[in-house]
Amino acid sequence: MASPKTVPKDAQVMMQILKDMGITEYEPRVINQMLEFTYRYITTIIEDAKIYSTHAKKSTVDADDIRLAIQCRVDQSFISPPPRDFLLDIARQKNQTPLPLIKPYTGPRLPPDRYCLTAPNYRLKSLQKKVSSSAGRITVPRLSVGAVSSRPSTPTLGTPSVQTVGTKVGTPVSLTGQRFTVQIPSSQAASVKSGHEYCLKSHGNLFGKMCTNPAATPTTPTVQNVLINPSLIGSKNILITTNMVSQNSSGDSTSLKRKHEDEDDYDAL
């Protein structure tokens, strides 16, 4: 501790206060902290009091203003626990209800999910569009808005049922849904594939995500090259993409998990 003659008067006063309150052992930084706190508190109170006195159109700040300032600050910053009679009251109410019976065999006993912290606190938005070389074709990946169409490998496409796709294209959501039901059947795969119209929102919300297109086989792409969905024409621009070739590899795990997120994230048209 600095020798008394070099210690400023305020610090000496603070040391005396600590001594009076019976505190004998403390780190030297405590004095600085206390002084800082005192300074901050007093300036806040005086500033508030100045505001109140100007509001009351007084020329000087007087004791009433200070008193009011203190009262307001106390309610804000130094909140003390509720008074005892209030606590006794609520305790009486709470203790009247009997203890709830415990249901047997319910696994981990936790409150309803709303009150737990067990929900995932993240949501995935962007998904990589993967390009595979299995097709051996030149794929022109296009940016597009749309849901992931991850799909396991199903090589064949039977009849490209374009027309069915056409009807479904208008509703992206259903498209999505459709995609995910596609696991194996090729016809659906085809529809999925063909249904790759993508819309671009005109107002600049571009490229909500990249999409992968679980393509079918190389054989099919010729079918769906260009599709213009009349329903999409409107105020929006349309970007049509073609022949997505897909990978299958990463499709599996993502398809299992991403269902809900994709529906959410699919930017509505």
Add this chain to the structure above:
Amino acid sequence: MAAVQDGPMELDTEKETKPEILSDGTSKLSGNAASGTLSSSPLTAGGAPKQEDQQTLIAVLQFLRRNKLSESVEILRREAGLEDQEDSQTLDGSGGGKGDRDGGEANSLLSRVSITSAAAPQIILSTSVTNEQLDVSVVLSAYSQQGDPSLYQVYYSGLKNFIESVLDCHRAELSQLFYPLFVHMYLELVYNNHENEAKAFFEKFGGDQECYYQDDLRVLCGLTKKEHLKGNEVLLDFRTSRFVLRISRDSYQLLKRHLQERHNNQIWNIIQEHLYIDIFDGMPRSKSQIDSMSGSFAGEARREVNKVKVFHGLLKEPEIEVPLDDEEDEAENEEGKPKKKKTKKDSMGSKSKKQDPNAPQQNRIPLPELKDSDKLDKIMYMKESTKRIRLGPENLPSICFYSFLNAYQGLTAVDFTDDSSLLAGGFADSTVRIWSVTPKKLRKVKSAGELNLIDKESDDVLERIMDEKTASESKILCGHSGPVYSVSFSPDRNYLLSSSEDGTVRLWSLQTFTCLVGYKGHNYPVWDTHFSPFGYYFVSGGHDRVARLWATDHYQPLRIFAGHLADVTCTRFHPNSNYVATGSTDRTIRLWDVLNGNCVRIFTGHKGPVHSLAFSPNGKFLASGSTDGRVLLWDIGHGLMIGELKGHTDTIYALKFSRDGEILASGSMDNTVRLWDSTKAFDDVETDDFTAATGHIHLPDNSQELLLGTYHSKSTPVTHLHFTRRNLLLAAGGYSSQ
């Protein structure tokens, strides 16, 4: 003097309903003061001129009485009495019921100067409706009565002289009065804005008080203005709750006679209003007995509080079949095994088929049923307890100390699991760290995708669900936003609770090492939390002066235990999970019933905040440690203090009984662990017969005999103690280099 004697009689009858606004002294001084209070009371504005007339009348009466002109007194009184009644009736009209009492007072107590009758309405409010009104201002108005401020010193020293002149046997008991009277008189002076008199009063008599009150007095001397009182919750509680004193009937009679003989009954007023004198018939207590029980904020506990029946027995252990394939003991004794195991189980479990009269019913509170894993745990427990070392004065336990290095004084809480396999530490940087004490590492459970792939029918499925990639010696749990003040493992080792300065209690899973739930209820720092010995319930206590009982599947508390006058610093469950003990900064320990939330025991005697509690394994006794360095032992059934263990020189933060209750270990900030002989401490008591009526035991000063050993650590205060199932003592603390 007949006139004077009338007063006290009516006092007695009216004391429950009316306040005593008696005060002596000259009218002039108090008149000024009264006018100060008058301005605040709307009722009295109209009555001011009448008051002055009344005062002169009364002054004349006093003069006549002093000169023993009793006939004149009667005449004047009769005539003045009429006037007074009229006054009171007018007040009646204006103030409703308040004036009525005022008039009644004036009539019956004419011999006294009721100077502040103007302030009476406020007083009546306070005493009659303290229960209903929750307003702080009403509580504060409890001090609106006043005598002449300059005479307070006279009253106090008068009482002091009287008590010193009394017989020795009564003196100790009556000296209990000093402290509460001093505080209340001081607060009265402060409340009524007599700052200088208050300071003078404090200086003159503050030093006389007992040493264990000095800390409180230091806080008190900092309060010199009425505004200071407003924010101080502790003082408000002190004033609304009545300070309890236990005085024998003889001493009480002496006191009463003395106070009623004198004119200045300010002291009597205070006694009536703020003190509760619990009178008992019997021998007056000695100074040492009184000292041992006093020290708390609200005096001692009333006798009827501690008379409620407490079921302190243990619940019956469930019958469990111990498996036969135990290769460790008597492998060759094939046919004898089942029988032997059964008898072993019986001897360890309940003693007999009969219900222990002190034990609660099995279904008194709902408890979770035993799962298969719990049954396996119990079997392990029984196996371990066969290998338990029996401790005693000749057979002290070995102590293994876990020092937390590089904690930089940030270690604030430690807990061990019951089987001593995991150790958790709560830190001031708001993290909780878990270590594995055994060589087995900590692993997380695999993610959902991987769990699908494992073979569920395999024998070692419990190992397969663990992800080897996450194996590590320790895990860090982040989530709190303030220092973690307490950690508690669940008995089945699945969950960990932690309570923190941010006001929440968090439940962590020890399978995934993530946070599951945050229980919000206390909005202030939570100082302690403890899981029930059967799991599912837990209790937490904090700065808001209540303890709450929670269940893991309810997001709101099930019970609120309110009653302490200051923060609840320590909470523990009784081994039968039906009672919760809480220790508090108000130096008392309360025992609460989980079933209905009632306080069934109040134990006073500590001279500092209580920081640690431990129940004995048989459930009958409670040990408590506090900042005054003493460990006190309590008998729960009778509600009495039965032992005092002196030796530590600093706060005791850790207390634990050995597994069979023979040894009590205490750890404190003075870097020592001390072992005490608890069988001897409890045996001595059981042979004595309690004086059931008074409940006062003479405590033998045998701390030295009971101390079995003191073990110093280099410079590590002891934060936690734990006896393993085989009675090895584990201690934990954070190494601090200064």
